[in-house]
Amino acid sequence: MFTRIRALSACVLPLLLVTTVPAAASDAVMEWNQIALAATVTAGQGAVPQTRSMAIAQVAMHDAVNAITRRYRTYLTHGAPPIGADPEAAAIAAAHTALTKLFASNASIGIANGGNT
Numbered sequence: 001m002f003t004r005i006r007a008l009s010a011c012v013l014p015l016l017l018v019t020t021v022p023a024a025a026s027d028a029v030m031e032w033n034q035i036a037l038a039a040t041v042t043a044g045q046g047a048v049p050q051t052r053s054m055a056i057a058q059v060a061m062h063d064a065v066n067a068i069t070r071r072y073r074t075y076l077t078h079g080a081p082p083i084g085a086d087p088e089a090a091a092i093a094a095a096h097t098a099l100t101k102l103f104a105s106n107a108s109i110g111i112a113n114g115g116n117t
Contacts, residue, residue, distance in 0.1 A: 028088045028092050032091065032092065033057070033058075035095070037054065056102060061098075064091055065090055067081055
């Protein structure tokens with residue numbers, strides 16, 4: 001019984017996480033998740049540093065998208081988003097900034113051009 005519940009939750013939870021952001025931003029988040037993961041592997045990070053790096057990238061993307069969509073309440077409000085702000089562009093910029101700060105000394109990870117080395 002518990003095995004079936006775990007298996008079901010393992011399938012359903014990722015779908016719920018993906019559906020909480022607009023579709024275009026969701027695609028960008030998924031793509032930059034892969035770029036972030038590749039960067040941590042290329043940098044030779046262990047499990048704990050890799051978890052930290054992925055969390056930083058995730059929080060950056062979430063906060064950037066949420067600043068525009070305002071779907072979730074936050075502790076600190078940064079004012080209104082610029083007119084015409086794009087959640088997808090915000091997610092990309094946030095992930096790029098976070099990853100270049102994390103891996104500034106490792107040029108081989110290919111973050112500068114969106115993971116295309």
